[in-house]
Amino acid sequence: xxxxxxxxxxxxxxxxxxxxNDNTAYDAGGVQFIVNPYDEWxxxxxxxxxxxxQGGTLTTVTVGGADTExxxxxxxxxxxxxxVRIDAQPNxxxxxxxxxxxxxxxxxxxxxxxxxxxxxxxGSQVGPMVAELLDLPFISxxxxxxxxxxxxxxxRDVKGELxxxxxxxxxxxxxxxxxxxxxxxxxxxxxxxxxxxLQVVPAVPVDRLSATVRFELPPPxxxxxxxxxxxxxxxxxxxxxxxxxx
Amino acid sequence: xxxxxxxxxxxxxxxxxxxxxxxxxxxxxxxxxxTVTLVTFGDVPADRLAALGADKVVVAxxxxxxxxxxxxxxxxxxxxxENAQVIVFAHDATGKAVAPRVAARLxxxxxxxxxxxxxxxxxxRVKRNVFSGKAQxxxxxxxxxxxxxxxxxxxxxxxxxxxxxxxxxxxDLGAARVTVKGTRKEGEGxxxxxxxxxxxxxxxxxxxxxWGLVEELARELHAATACSRPVADMHWRPHxxxxxxxxxxxxxxxxxxxxxxxxxxxxxxxxxxxVIAVINKDPEAPFFKAADYGIVGDAFEVLxxxxxxxxxLNAER
Ligand SMILES: Cc1cc2nc3c(=O)[nH]c(=O)nc-3n(C[C@H](O)[C@H](O)[C@H](O)COP(=O)(O)OP(=O)(O)OC[C@H]3O[C@@H](n4cnc5c(N)ncnc54)[C@H](O)[C@@H]3O)c2cc1C
Ligand SMILES: Nc1ncnc2c1ncn2[C@@H]1O[C@H](COP(=O)(O)O)[C@@H](O)[C@H]1O
Numbered sequence: 001x002x003x004x005x006x007x008x009x010x011x012x013x014x015x016x017x018x019x020x021n022d023n024t025a026y027d028a029g030g031v032q033f034i035v036n037p038y039d040e041w042x043x044x045x046x047x048x049x050x051x052x053x054q055g056g057t058l059t060t061v062t063v064g065g066a067d068t069e070x071x072x073x074x075x076x077x078x079x080x081x082x083x084v085r086i087d088a089q090p091n092x093x094x095x096x097x098x099x100x101x102x103x104x105x106x107x108x109x110x111x112x113x114x115x116x117x118x119x120x121x122x123g124s125q126v127g128p129m130v131a132e133l134l135d136l137p138f139i140s141x142x143x144x145x146x147x148x149x150x151x152x153x154x155x156r157d158v159k160g161e162l163x164x165x166x167x168x169x170x171x172x173x174x175x176x177x178x179x180x181x182x183x184x185x186x187x188x189x190x191x192x193x194x195x196x197x198l199q200v201v202p203a204v205p206v207d208r209l210s211a212t213v214r215f216e217l218p219p220p221x222x223x224x225x226x227x228x229x230x231x232x233x234x235x236x237x238x239x240x241x242x243x244x245x246x
Numbered sequence: 247x248x249x250x251x252x253x254x255x256x257x258x259x260x261x262x263x264x265x266x267x268x269x270x271x272x273x274x275x276x277x278x279x280x281t282v283t284l285v286t287f288g289d290v291p292a293d294r295l296a297a298l299g300a301d302k303v304v305v306a307x308x309x310x311x312x313x314x315x316x317x318x319x320x321x322x323x324x325x326x327x328e329n330a331q332v333i334v335f336a337h338d339a340t341g342k343a344v345a346p347r348v349a350a351r352l353x354x355x356x357x358x359x360x361x362x363x364x365x366x367x368x369x370x371r372v373k374r375n376v377f378s379g380k381a382q383x384x385x386x387x388x389x390x391x392x393x394x395x396x397x398x399x400x401x402x403x404x405x406x407x408x409x410x411x412x413x414x415x416x417x418d419l420g421a422a423r424v425t426v427k428g429t430r431k432e433g434e435g436x437x438x439x440x441x442x443x444x445x446x447x448x449x450x451x452x453x454x455x456x457w458g459l460v461e462e463l464a465r466e467l468h469a470a471t472a473c474s475r476p477v478a479d480m481h482w483r484p485h486x487x488x489x490x491x492x493x494x495x496x497x498x499x500x501x502x503x504x505x506x507x508x509x510x511x512x513x514x515x516x517x518x519x520x521v522i523a524v525i526n527k528d529p530e531a532p533f534f535k536a537a538d539y540g541i542v543g544d545a546f547e548v549l550x551x552x553x554x555x556x557x558x559l560n561a562e563r
């Protein structure tokens with residue numbers, strides 16, 4: 001089985017959110033970047049488990065500048081066989097998807113795994129866009145994925161129900177919690193990652209459809225109203241009469 | 247010229263996310279002198295669809311929510327027939343699978359998770375949540391066709407009415423390539439993403455055997471239950487209850503957090519809640535900084551008092 005996993009890099013989950021250049025750009029100063037948790041914990045690890053059980057190769061693809069290479073090496077350390085970086089600075093998810101689709105088009109991947117969403121951009125867009133551009137079926141927000149022969153079975157959370165779905169490969173899947181358990185790279189993996197292939201490919205031209213023009217931080221929260229523990233019942237009263245939310 | 251609204255209208259009653267999407271679509275249409283065409287699927291009675299407040303309804307009876315390719319062909323086809331400028335989705339499970347596909351197919355710029363109506367004073371600009379609700383971003387869409395996915399709970403529903411014509415879709419959607427083999431209910435009670443009130447608990451509850459109190463409070467308040475990540479990881483509670491940056495992101499009217507420290511990754515999934523109440527025995531718990539109401543106290547003493555007060559409130563109303 002030939003597996004492609006989409007890997008993006010995002011600011012560490014505890015990073016301070018601040019903006020520069022008149023609030024038009026994210027302030028990356030001093031920020032540690034990590035592999036997007038959905039890509040690492042779920043898409044990559046499940047991809048590796050499937051590869052280990054059934055044989056094949058696992059390639060990662062990242063659209064970004066040279067600054068993403070440390071993050072890409074982390075994915076290699078966890079176990080990917082090879083990595084591809086498409087050299088572009090995307091403006092939106094569509095531009096990412098066009099690059100990934102252009103790369104994947106003639107490579108014969110059986111399974112393309114994306115994360116549910118990036119934790120900075122929160123689009124949930126790239127996976128389904130890649131599926132559309134490649135004319136492939138797509139299973140969204142899967143919390144479980146099994147492959148038998150050329151048939152994939154997955155579970156997805158919809159409206160408080162688990163839906164069990166089936167599709168034939170080749171296929172695109174976006175991966176959510178439940179699919180796999182996080183793997184910590186070991187020393188051998190980290191050493192091996194240094195010599196695994198990381199191929200840089202040029203970007204294809206793409207039309208600009210949208211762009212983020214300005215960021216805002218939410219207004220600061222009002223001070224908290226404290227209620228003594230022995231009068232805890234008052235909370236329910238206040239939520240009903242003052243906040244009017246229950 | 248028209249605005250297309252795609253919504254999942256199935257179920258015993260039309261989901262709130264679908265009604266919000268329709269409200270949004272009607273407002274966009276009113277601002278641009280357009281009509282609203284509701285595009286939907288499944289086995290929903292025509293009279294119910296007719297009364298939702300769209301000018302026109304197209305329904306694909308045989309399509310399922312699982313096949314985003316069929317739904318994409320459906321929406322794209324109707325959008326082209328109607329010469330649609332704007333296509334509105336809900337940013338829910340079905341919308342997240344279909345809207346990006348439609349956008350890619352039509353080469354339309356896509357705003358995912360919109361929280362405002364478009365500002366068209368110069369161009370087409372929409373605000374959306376980013377950084378898991380820790381910031382917002384204004385996005386300019388420059389393509390002729392625009393796709394917007396509306397974040398649940400970001401605009402109040404305005405009930406529609408009317409008697410639209412309801413037409414069955416007769417075009418070719420192709421064969422389904424993703425098929426539903428079955429569904430499994432994930433437990434009792436109210437589904438989390440739809441809930442107006444959420445009672446959530448963390449490691450402070452000590453063990454799964456103590457969740458009876460949390461569930462009882464939720465029942466009395468007609469709330470859904472949720473939990474922090476370690477609670478789901480230790481299998482005290484099912485995974486689908488895990489809220490936060492790596493779990494479900496929710497924006498209820500009221501979020502009550504019990505024995506949860508308020509780590510930044512937890513806050514990222516709940517900070518869109520309108521009102522937050524925090525119960526924690528540690529006065530230094532970071533969650534109090536994000537709270538509207540707080541109680542410093544032991545959950546095992548506070549919860550029975552809350553349950554009693556909720557029962558009293560229910561008896562009075
Ligand atoms: C990349 C990443 C992603 C993450 N994603 C998420 C996520 O999506 N969601 C999430 O929740 N976490 C997430 N986490 C974990 C997060 O950092 C915290 O570890 C987690 O939220 C803590 O859960 P908790 O508050 O239940 O437990 P703790 O931090 O152990 O807090 C328990 C709290 O209960 C209080 N307490 C104890 N006993 C009582 C009592 N008897 N009565 C009242 N209060 C009591 C304590 O004072 C304490 O504040 C993530 C972490 C990382 C690194
Ligand atoms: N720059 C990128 N390079 C490679 N994959 C990406 C990139 N951005 C997003 N993805 C993938 O697409 C998923 C959804 O991203 P998004 O649409 O931004 O929420 C992520 O979880 C990744 O798997």
